[in-house]
């Protein structure tokens with residue numbers, strides 16, 4: 469009996485060492501590189517759990533595999549093996565030990581969770597999820613952008629909204645993910661630690677354009693960030709402003725080159741004859757464009773789904789709509 473136990477334990481130790489080594493070297497291969505201060509806690513927990521899983525897996529599988537070979541039925545053996553009932557020490561320990569492990573893990577996780585979400589920040593960025601783009605607003609600087617540019621070493625509060633369906637804000641290198649939910653304001657805190665270019669992905673299936681709902685994330689030094697802010701002041705020329713707004717709010721569904729996306733192309737829009745789903749027609753003019761933006765469901769263009777979100781005063785001012793119209797007029801065929 470002692471000899472069996474000894475052999476099984478040796479097998480378990482070998483298995484655990486091998487798996488532990490795999491976790492140790494494989495972590496950086498399978499998990500994207502880490503680029504935020506908050507993510508350090510996430511990785512620490514994850515790594516610890518992987519080691520724990522490797523140890524428990526080795527214990528269970530080690531005994532099982534050993535038993536299959538050591539206690540197999542040999543030629544000439546008859547009948548069934550021995551039945552053993554009740555072993556208080558074993559039963560208490562396999563109940564108590566996992567309980568203590570799980571409670572311990574939840575305590576550490578809770579501590580890290582509240583540390584990651586502690587309410588203090590150096591920079592506020594408002595994120596809007598919209599089918600199928602991301603819009604970033606820097607309220608302290610009066611800037612809106614479709615590219616997310618952030619400085620290293622500053623703790624950023626991302627305040628998130630959705631104008632249509634549920635989306636999810638996810639930069640894998642930052643580790644922390646949060647849904648944007650219509651009617652709710654959600655938030656996360658991130659302190660980027662690594663400069664570079666990353667990809668923000670929508671991690672919630674949100675419609676036909678979900679796969680393209682990405683945004684470029686550029687993490688730069690605080691000095692470069694200041695320089696970027698200075699460049700972002702909104703253009704005063706209406707056509708340029710309109711072009712910028714269209715690329716921010718509309719280009720995910722409307723092309724500028726004649727190709728068909730989720731919505732009709734903007735090329736040659738002004739003056740075009742359109743037919744609606746109810747069979748009526750109209751010629752595109754200022755008033756029609758204005759209405760299409762504020763209340764897209766009023767008239768739905770034939771051959772398209774009525775999925776365009778209405779843009780109220782809170783998202784586009786009358787002046788901004790005028791600028792968009794000024795830009796659309798330049799897109800003649």
Ligand SMILES: [Cu+2]
Pocket residue numbers: 597599600634635636670671672673674678681
């Ligand atoms: Cu989405």
